[in-house]
Amino acid sequence: MSIQHIKEILSIYEQKRRKAEKLQEKNIQNVYERFPRIETIDNEIRKLGLIMTKSLLKSSSNAQAIFENYKQRTDQLSLEKISILKENSISIHFSKISYSCEYCKDTGFVNTGKKCSCLKQQLINKAYSLSNLSTVLEKENFNTFDLSLFADVAHGAQHCSPRQNILEILSICEHFVMNFSKVSQESLLFFGPTGVGKTFLINCIAKALLDKGKIVLYLTAIKMFEILEGIRFHATKDKKIYDLLFDSDLLIIDDLGTELTNAFTNSELFNIINTRILINKKTVISTNLTPEDIKDRYDDRIFSRLLSSKYCCLKFYGDDLRAM
Ligand SMILES: [Zn+2]
Numbered sequence: 045m046s047i048q049h050i051k052e053i054l055s056i057y058e059q060k061r062r063k064a065e066k067l068q069e070k071n072i073q074n075v076y077e078r079f080p081r082i083e084t085i086d087n088e089i090r091k092l093g094l095i096m097t098k099s100l101l102k103s104s105s106n107a108q109a110i111f112e113n114y115k116q117r118t119d120q121l122s123l124e125k126i127s128i129l130k131e132n133s134i135s136i137h138f139s140k141i142s143y144s145c146e147y148c149k150d151t152g153f154v155n156t157g158k159k160c161s162c163l164k165q166q167l168i169n170k171a172y173s174l175s176n177l178s179t180v181l182e183k184e185n186f187n188t189f190d191l192s193l194f195a196d197v198a199h200g201a202q203h204c205s206p207r208q209n210i211l212e213i214l215s216i217c218e219h220f221v222m223n224f225s226k227v228s229q230e231s232l233l234f235f236g237p238t239g240v241g242k243t244f245l246i247n248c249i250a251k252a253l254l255d256k257g258k259i260v261l262y263l264t265a266i267k268m269f270e271i272l273e274g275i276r277f278h279a280t281k282d283k284k285i286y287d288l289l290f291d292s293d294l295l296i297i298d299d300l301g302t303e304l305t306n307a308f309t310n311s312e313l314f315n316i317i318n319t320r321i322l323i324n325k326k327t328v329i330s331t332n333l334t335p336e337d338i339k340d341r342y343d344d345r346i347f348s349r350l351l352s353s354k355y356c357c358l359k360f361y362g363d364d365l366r367a368m
Pocket of ligand 1: 145146147148149150151152153160161162163
């Protein structure tokens, strides 16, 4: 993501912070106007704090007594304040700033200096809006999935009709979303020809997980290898997307097999798939290739990972819905 886009997001954070601070000032002012005694109490508590600090600087040997005295007086004032607030049904937290994200206080960063999950999500949302996928997700999600599009009659030599088959796949995908954070949950490999619902289901999963606040990165295989080649051979500084290939909660690689395969793509693909298995991050891969094609086209170690117990392989079939 470009610096410009990150700046745009951070300026929205600044606006949010200012808005929250203004609201806090307004809330305090409202309460002070209605109950001047509360303002007096707050001023008193502030003054007592200053007096205590000065006294401690003058006579540190008396620290215990000075502190006790301060505590006794402020406790009394605080109790009086709470009772006025309660009597008038005002929240005792009325003077607290109400941030939309309490973790980072609308700064986008947590105490350790790392990005807050809300900022990570904003960056992904931005990436989505840039790639136009967010509009697709409004149309293509679990709520709009239309089972009736799938024929309920036998298809070739398949045991189930396309409708029965997609119904089973749909339930596995819903299970995948529900159990997404479980270690035991497998990644998904969708295979089958074009136009039988693979990309639609990918969008369903992406939307459901984005709504759960998960970080989802969607890339076609061609785009993913373009990014990897840019970093490896042209020193492109697309490091954020590169990191997300490993860090995102869900990585979706759409249309695997449409890229030009060579030693470089083989080794990068293995690295991504294998690393994500090792750090228990889920991946969804869709491809028009059959398992046999995958075996012919990619390294054995890629084939063995994709066809291992870490991946649930789902076969899509039926008539091309796009041609209907
Ligand atoms: Zn946050």
